Amino acid sequence: MLFSLASILSFLAVSSLASPVAEPRSQIAKRSSNLRIKASVDGQCLTGAGGKWGIDTELTYGDCASAPTWTVNSTAGSIGSIIMESGGTPTLALDAGDGTTNNEKLTLQKSSPGLFQQTWLYTEDNRLTLTGGDNVSSVTEEYQCLDHGDDGPQTYQCFTGNTNQIWYFVENEDGAKDILGYPVTASAQ
Numbered sequence: 001m002l003f004s005l006a007s008i009l010s011f012l013a014v015s016s017l018a019s020p021v022a023e024p025r026s027q028i029a030k031r032s033s034n035l036r037i038k039a040s041v042d043g044q045c046l047t048g049a050g051g052k053w054g055i056d057t058e059l060t061y062g063d064c065a066s067a068p069t070w071t072v073n074s075t076a077g078s079i080g081s082i083i084m085e086s087g088g089t090p091t092l093a094l095d096a097g098d099g100t101t102n103n104e105k106l107t108l109q110k111s112s113p114g115l116f117q118q119t120w121l122y123t124e125d126n127r128l129t130l131t132g133g134d135n136v137s138s139v140t141e142e143y144q145c146l147d148h149g150d151d152g153p154q155t156y157q158c159f160t161g162n163t164n165q166i167w168y169f170v171e172n173e174d175g176a177k178d179i180l181g182y183p184v185t186a187s188a189q
Contacts, residue, residue, distance in 0.1 A: 032071065032169070033069070033085065034071075034085070035070050035071070035170065035171060036069060036169070036171075037082070037167055037168075037170075038167065038168045038169075039061065039148045039164075039166075039167060040126065040166035040168060041163050041166070042148070044062060045062060045064040045170075046061065046067065046068075046070075046153060047059065047060060047061065047062035047066070048108070049152070053068070053084065053092070054092070054108065055090070055092065055110060056107055056108070056109070057107060057108045058105055058106070058107050058152065059094075059105075059106040059153045060152045061148070061152070061153070064170065068084055069085045070082050070083060070094070070169075071083045072122075072169065081093055081094075081118055081119065081120070082094040082118075082120060082128075083111055084108055092109065092111060093108070093110070093111040093118045094106060094108070094120065095108065095115075095118050096117040096130055096144065096146075097117060097155070098117065099117035099130045100144065101144075102154075102155065102156045102157055103149065103156065104144070104154060104155040105154055106153040106154065120146075122169070125160070125166070126166045126167060127158060127165050127166060128145065128167050129143045129145045130145075130155065131143065143158045144156065144158065145157070145159075146165065147162070148165070
């Protein structure tokens with residue numbers, strides 16, 4: 001069956017009006033540096049409690065302009081690590097404690113590649129979830145997500161629609177440019 005050129009052009013013109021293309025966000029590369037982790041719920045970024053950085057430092061929320069930057073490492077199949085960029089030794093990673101229960105506080109720990117509680121997936125719906133080494137592409141209620149808790153960043157069972165679990169990687173200190181991270185991740189280096 002042949003279509004006339006006029007009908008094809010007419011269809012294309014109408015369909016382009018019906019579904020405008022949003023301005024694309026940047027993609028995270030296999031290894032992206034100088035990123036801040038910004039909460040959707042209040043626009044604040046992850047930072048160290050009391051402005052301190054070291055093993056066992058609990059994370060909290062703060063102004064993105066003074067928040068540290070992180071390196072996101074992507075490894076096999078879209079799981080990887082989130083490393084704090086301090087240049088110090090040892091390398092520190094975003095760590096979720098035992099990573100299996102609700103309300104686990106997030107801390108900085110020595111980076112241990114492949115360690116369950118340091119292996120994160122950034123999903124297409126902007127959630128950071130512990131994967132346990134599984135390659136998943138969306139959040140299910142079997143996983144623990146990074147959650148914006150009242151007492152600081154914590155793990156909490158992933159729930160679609162929970163806005164406390166939506167996070168963005170941002171490139172600049174004012175947090176204005178979000179980066180689409182799917183299917184990139186976070187863990188230890």
